[in-house]
Amino acid sequence: MSLPSAPAAPENGTGTPIVLLHAFPLSARMWACQLERLPGPAGEAARVIVPDQRGFGSAPLGQDEPSLDTVADDLARLLDEAGLDRAVIGGLSMGGYVAMAFARRHGDRLAGLLLADTKATPDTDQARANRERIARAVEARDSVQILADEKIEDGLLGPATDPALTAHVRAMIAEAPPRAVAWAQRAMAARGDSLEVLRGVRVPAAVIVGEADTVTPLAEARLMAEALPDAELTVIPAVGHLSPLEAPETFNAAARALLRRVRG
Numbered sequence: 001m002s003l004p005s006a007p008a009a010p011e012n013g014t015g016t017p018i019v020l021l022h023a024f025p026l027s028a029r030m031w032a033c034q035l036e037r038l039p040g041p042a043g044e045a046a047r048v049i050v051p052d053q054r055g056f057g058s059a060p061l062g063q064d065e066p067s068l069d070t071v072a073d074d075l076a077r078l079l080d081e082a083g084l085d086r087a088v089i090g091g092l093s094m095g096g097y098v099a100m101a102f103a104r105r106h107g108d109r110l111a112g113l114l115l116a117d118t119k120a121t122p123d124t125d126q127a128r129a130n131r132e133r134i135a136r137a138v139e140a141r142d143s144v145q146i147l148a149d150e151k152i153e154d155g156l157l158g159p160a161t162d163p164a165l166t167a168h169v170r171a172m173i174a175e176a177p178p179r180a181v182a183w184a185q186r187a188m189a190a191r192g193d194s195l196e197v198l199r200g201v202r203v204p205a206a207v208i209v210g211e212a213d214t215v216t217p218l219a220e221a222r223l224m225a226e227a228l229p230d231a232e233l234t235v236i237p238a239v240g241h242l243s244p245l246e247a248p249e250t251f252n253a254a255a256r257a258l259l260r261r262v263r264g
Contacts, residue, residue, distance in 0.1 A: 009082075010028060011049040012035050015040070015043070015045045015046045016046050016111070017049065018046050018088040018114070019087050019089050021096070022095050025147060025180075026176075027052050028050040028051060028056075028057050031048075035050050038252055038255060051078055053184075054180070054184075055184065067190065068097050068187050068191050069105060072101035075102050087109070088112035089110060089112075090115070092117050092244065093241065096115045097118060097188060097194075099113060099118075103194075103197050107201070110203050114258055116209070117213050117216050120195045120220070121195070122193050128189040131185040132186070134146060134181070134185055141178070143178055147174075152173060153170050155240075159212060159240075160238060195227045198227040198228045199228075203230070204262050205228040206257070206258040207224050208236065208254050209235055210239035210240045212240045221233060234254040
């Protein structure tokens with residue numbers, strides 16, 4: 001089904017194209033530091049593109065059934081519209097799930113792969129049930145208040161996070177549309193195992209994880225790094241699930257290292 005047109009994704013720079021996909025239930029605004037700094041002083045180090053995923057930020061939700069494959073196909077259309085045959089695709093958490101779906105469905109368009117604070121294994125039965133519980137609650141109330149009530153941001157950030165960053169993340173969560181939250185929860189619950197997909201990736205890859213990430217912990221990052229044929233693993237000390245927000249310079253350094261490998 002065709003998706004209503006959305007505003008062009010924010011971008012900056014003229015170098016190697018890299019598309020960064022945001023976490024649930026945030027928006028592309030989480031990548032503000034990467035958008036500003038990854039291109040470098042002259043803008044030639046990277047062309048950074050940060051789209052909102054379906055239903056979040058400025059992106060319409062449409063009428064399709066919940067599926068990360070649908071979001072991966074949205075990404076392929078974004079590359080078409082940007083005039084790009086190939087790009088480095090990066091994602092954090094839900095964005096990482098989409099990046100892996102893109103690798104499976106559009107692998108010939110990958111120039112590199114960045115997976116941050118995410119996992120290739122599917123949800124447990126308990127996790128799937130919890131996603132459906134939240135989806136039903138936000139639909140019934142037409143509100144994402146349950147995400148605040150359950151203090152979802154506590155699981156996203158490290159123990160020593162600046163209170164100002166916690167407030168910023170809480171504000172982004174509050175902006176999430178209820179229908180998009182429910183749709184994304186069901187799409188994530190339906191995803192399969194992506195380890196075999198990663199074994200078939202033939203481009204440079206980076207796996208980044210916060211040492212204190214309890215949502216997608218270091219063990220999951222190691223599984224992905226071991227599955228990928230050409231991956232570098234970066235563990236960021238004292239950082240939780242939202243590593244590019246908590247430690248932007250360390251995250252950016254790992255992303256730049258990947259871009260250098262892609263350029264050869």
